[in-house]
Amino acid sequence: AQSVSQHNHHVILSEAASLELGCNYSYGGTVNLFWYVQYPGQHLQLLLKYFSGDPLVKGIKGFEAEFIKSKFSFNLRKPSVQWSDTAEYFCAVNADSSASKIIFGSGTRLSIRP
Protein backbone atom coordinates (compact mmCIF):
# COMPACT_ATOMS: atom_id res chain seq x y z
CA ALA A 1 0.00 0.00 0.00
CA GLN A 2 1.10 3.55 -0.63
CA SER A 3 2.46 5.35 2.40
CA VAL A 4 4.16 8.57 3.37
CA SER A 5 6.68 8.73 6.20
CA GLN A 6 7.66 11.82 8.10
CA HIS A 7 10.40 10.75 10.44
CA ASN A 8 10.53 13.83 12.62
CA HIS A 9 7.50 14.13 14.86
CA HIS A 10 8.59 17.29 16.65
CA VAL A 11 11.40 19.65 15.69
CA ILE A 12 12.51 22.54 17.87
CA LEU A 13 14.71 25.26 16.41
CA SER A 14 15.84 28.75 17.26
CA GLU A 15 15.03 31.67 15.01
CA ALA A 16 17.38 32.01 12.03
CA ALA A 17 18.30 28.33 12.11
CA SER A 18 18.05 26.31 8.93
CA LEU A 19 15.27 23.78 8.54
CA GLU A 20 14.99 20.46 6.80
CA LEU A 21 11.99 18.19 7.32
CA GLY A 22 12.16 14.70 5.92
CA CYS A 23 9.51 13.02 3.78
CA ASN A 24 9.68 9.62 2.11
CA TYR A 25 7.00 7.82 0.14
CA SER A 26 6.59 4.22 -0.89
CA TYR A 27 5.13 4.43 -4.42
CA GLY A 28 7.47 3.64 -7.32
CA GLY A 29 5.60 5.21 -10.23
CA THR A 30 4.76 8.75 -11.23
CA VAL A 31 3.76 10.86 -8.26
CA ASN A 32 2.48 14.31 -7.45
CA LEU A 33 3.96 15.66 -4.22
CA PHE A 34 2.80 18.31 -1.80
CA TRP A 35 3.71 20.03 1.43
CA TYR A 36 0.95 21.55 3.51
CA VAL A 37 1.24 23.76 6.61
CA GLN A 38 -1.24 24.02 9.45
CA TYR A 39 -0.78 27.01 11.76
CA PRO A 40 -2.17 26.63 15.29
CA GLY A 41 -5.94 26.53 15.23
CA GLN A 42 -6.16 26.85 11.46
CA HIS A 43 -6.76 24.63 8.46
CA LEU A 44 -4.21 23.05 6.14
CA GLN A 45 -2.77 25.37 3.51
CA LEU A 46 -0.68 24.44 0.50
CA LEU A 47 2.99 25.40 0.84
CA LEU A 48 4.26 23.97 -2.42
CA LYS A 49 3.68 21.24 -4.95
CA TYR A 50 5.57 19.15 -7.47
CA PHE A 51 4.00 17.62 -10.57
CA SER A 52 6.88 17.49 -13.05
CA GLY A 53 9.89 19.43 -14.31
CA ASP A 54 12.52 21.00 -12.07
CA PRO A 55 12.83 18.78 -9.00
CA LEU A 56 13.63 21.82 -6.85
CA VAL A 57 10.34 23.48 -6.08
CA LYS A 58 9.93 26.93 -4.57
CA GLY A 59 6.95 27.62 -2.39
CA ILE A 60 5.50 30.42 -0.36
CA LYS A 61 7.20 32.08 2.62
CA GLY A 62 10.71 31.09 1.53
CA PHE A 63 10.14 27.34 1.65
CA GLU A 64 11.48 24.96 -0.96
CA ALA A 65 11.49 21.20 -1.46
CA GLU A 66 13.60 18.86 -3.53
CA PHE A 67 12.22 15.77 -5.22
CA ILE A 68 14.85 13.01 -5.33
CA LYS A 69 13.29 10.15 -7.25
CA SER A 70 16.05 7.66 -6.48
CA LYS A 71 15.52 8.19 -2.76
CA PHE A 72 11.70 8.44 -2.91
CA SER A 73 12.10 11.64 -0.96
CA PHE A 74 10.62 15.14 -0.99
CA ASN A 75 12.28 17.01 1.87
CA LEU A 76 11.19 20.49 2.88
CA ARG A 77 13.80 23.18 3.52
CA LYS A 78 14.05 26.76 4.62
CA PRO A 79 17.41 28.51 5.09
CA SER A 80 16.35 30.70 8.01
CA VAL A 81 13.21 30.07 10.05
CA GLN A 82 11.12 32.66 11.84
CA TRP A 83 8.98 32.40 14.94
CA SER A 84 5.92 32.66 12.68
CA ASP A 85 6.88 29.34 11.05
CA THR A 86 5.71 27.54 14.18
CA ALA A 87 3.15 25.10 12.79
CA GLU A 88 2.55 21.51 11.79
CA TYR A 89 3.84 20.44 8.39
CA PHE A 90 2.34 17.63 6.34
CA CYS A 91 3.90 15.91 3.38
CA ALA A 92 1.43 14.33 0.93
CA VAL A 93 1.53 12.18 -2.17
CA ASN A 94 -0.90 11.52 -4.98
CA ALA A 95 0.10 8.35 -6.79
CA ASP A 96 -2.86 8.03 -9.12
CA SER A 97 -3.10 10.64 -11.85
CA SER A 98 -6.63 9.52 -12.63
CA ALA A 99 -7.90 10.36 -9.20
CA SER A 100 -7.35 12.88 -6.48
CA LYS A 101 -6.92 10.84 -3.34
CA ILE A 102 -3.90 12.16 -1.48
CA ILE A 103 -2.01 10.18 1.13
CA PHE A 104 -0.89 12.41 3.98
CA GLY A 105 2.04 11.82 6.29
CA SER A 106 1.52 11.96 10.03
CA GLY A 107 2.89 15.48 10.23
CA THR A 108 5.89 17.18 11.85
CA ARG A 109 5.33 19.74 14.54
CA LEU A 110 7.79 22.62 14.26
CA SER A 111 8.40 24.85 17.27
CA ILE A 112 10.54 27.96 16.86
CA ARG A 113 12.10 29.55 19.91
CA PRO A 114 12.12 33.35 19.62
Add this chain to the structure above:
Amino acid sequence: DAGVIQSPRHEVTEMGQEVTLRCKPISGHDYLFWYRQTMMRGLELLIYFNNNVPIDDSGMPEDRFSAKMPNASFSTLKIQPSEPRDSAVYFCASSLVAREQYFGPGTRLTVL
Protein backbone atom coordinates in the same frame (compact mmCIF):
# COMPACT_ATOMS: atom_id res chain seq x y z
CA ASP B 1 -13.35 32.79 -5.05
CA ALA B 2 -14.32 32.48 -1.40
CA GLY B 3 -12.59 29.15 -0.98
CA VAL B 4 -14.12 26.11 0.66
CA ILE B 5 -16.87 27.09 3.06
CA GLN B 6 -17.85 25.02 6.06
CA SER B 7 -20.58 25.46 8.63
CA PRO B 8 -20.94 25.58 11.48
CA ARG B 9 -17.44 26.52 12.64
CA HIS B 10 -18.12 25.20 16.12
CA GLU B 11 -20.69 22.69 17.29
CA VAL B 12 -21.32 21.55 20.82
CA THR B 13 -23.87 18.84 21.30
CA GLU B 14 -24.84 16.11 23.73
CA MET B 15 -24.27 12.44 23.26
CA GLY B 16 -27.04 10.83 21.23
CA GLN B 17 -27.93 13.93 19.24
CA GLU B 18 -27.75 14.15 15.47
CA VAL B 19 -25.04 16.39 14.05
CA THR B 20 -24.91 17.71 10.49
CA LEU B 21 -21.83 19.37 9.08
CA ARG B 22 -21.99 21.28 5.83
CA CYS B 23 -19.53 22.07 3.08
CA LYS B 24 -19.54 24.18 -0.07
CA PRO B 25 -16.57 23.35 -2.33
CA ILE B 26 -14.75 25.74 -4.61
CA SER B 27 -16.78 26.32 -7.75
CA GLY B 28 -15.64 24.11 -10.62
CA HIS B 29 -13.86 21.55 -8.45
CA ASP B 30 -15.01 18.02 -9.15
CA TYR B 31 -13.60 16.27 -6.09
CA LEU B 32 -14.73 16.74 -2.51
CA PHE B 33 -13.16 15.20 0.56
CA TRP B 34 -14.16 14.89 4.22
CA TYR B 35 -11.38 14.53 6.82
CA ARG B 36 -11.32 14.20 10.59
CA GLN B 37 -8.43 15.43 12.70
CA THR B 38 -7.70 14.52 16.30
CA MET B 39 -4.60 14.63 18.45
CA MET B 40 -4.63 10.87 18.86
CA ARG B 41 -5.29 9.78 15.28
CA GLY B 42 -4.04 12.73 13.24
CA LEU B 43 -5.66 13.52 9.90
CA GLU B 44 -7.98 10.79 8.60
CA LEU B 45 -9.75 10.69 5.24
CA LEU B 46 -13.36 9.71 5.83
CA ILE B 47 -14.89 9.77 2.35
CA TYR B 48 -14.47 11.45 -1.00
CA PHE B 49 -16.71 12.23 -3.95
CA ASN B 50 -16.08 12.71 -7.64
CA ASN B 51 -18.76 14.58 -9.58
CA ASN B 52 -21.13 14.13 -6.62
CA VAL B 53 -20.67 10.35 -6.52
CA PRO B 54 -19.05 8.71 -3.47
CA ILE B 55 -15.85 6.99 -4.61
CA ASP B 56 -14.29 5.69 -1.41
CA ASP B 57 -15.98 5.63 1.98
CA SER B 58 -13.63 3.11 3.57
CA GLY B 59 -12.55 5.70 6.10
CA MET B 60 -16.02 6.23 7.53
CA PRO B 61 -15.67 4.88 11.07
CA GLU B 62 -19.07 3.22 11.39
CA ASP B 63 -22.67 3.28 10.32
CA ARG B 64 -23.40 6.26 12.51
CA PHE B 65 -21.57 8.37 9.92
CA SER B 66 -23.08 9.19 6.55
CA ALA B 67 -22.22 11.70 3.82
CA LYS B 68 -24.11 13.03 0.85
CA MET B 69 -23.42 15.32 -2.04
CA PRO B 70 -26.76 16.19 -3.66
CA ASN B 71 -25.18 18.65 -6.09
CA ALA B 72 -21.83 20.07 -7.12
CA SER B 73 -21.96 22.90 -4.63
CA PHE B 74 -23.04 21.22 -1.41
CA SER B 75 -22.15 18.26 0.78
CA THR B 76 -23.13 17.12 4.25
CA LEU B 77 -21.57 14.84 6.81
CA LYS B 78 -24.02 13.50 9.34
CA ILE B 79 -23.40 11.72 12.61
CA GLN B 80 -26.38 10.01 14.19
CA PRO B 81 -26.25 9.32 17.08
CA SER B 82 -23.18 11.27 18.14
CA GLU B 83 -20.77 10.00 20.79
CA PRO B 84 -18.04 11.76 22.80
CA ARG B 85 -15.33 9.95 20.81
CA ASP B 86 -16.57 11.74 17.69
CA SER B 87 -15.20 15.01 19.10
CA ALA B 88 -12.70 16.29 16.54
CA VAL B 89 -12.14 18.92 13.89
CA TYR B 90 -13.82 17.95 10.63
CA PHE B 91 -12.35 19.40 7.46
CA CYS B 92 -13.80 19.50 4.00
CA ALA B 93 -11.50 19.91 0.99
CA SER B 94 -12.01 20.17 -2.74
CA SER B 95 -9.84 19.81 -5.80
CA LEU B 96 -9.64 19.25 -9.51
CA VAL B 97 -8.53 15.79 -10.61
CA ALA B 98 -5.01 14.94 -9.40
CA ARG B 99 -4.39 18.53 -8.34
CA GLU B 100 -3.82 20.03 -4.91
CA GLN B 101 -6.61 20.01 -2.39
CA TYR B 102 -7.95 23.19 -0.84
CA PHE B 103 -9.16 22.88 2.71
CA GLY B 104 -12.01 24.65 4.43
CA PRO B 105 -11.67 26.24 7.88
CA GLY B 106 -13.04 23.16 9.61
CA THR B 107 -15.82 22.46 12.07
CA ARG B 108 -14.77 21.86 15.65
CA LEU B 109 -17.21 19.32 17.07
CA THR B 110 -17.52 18.69 20.78
CA VAL B 111 -19.84 15.91 21.94
CA LEU B 112 -20.54 16.01 25.67
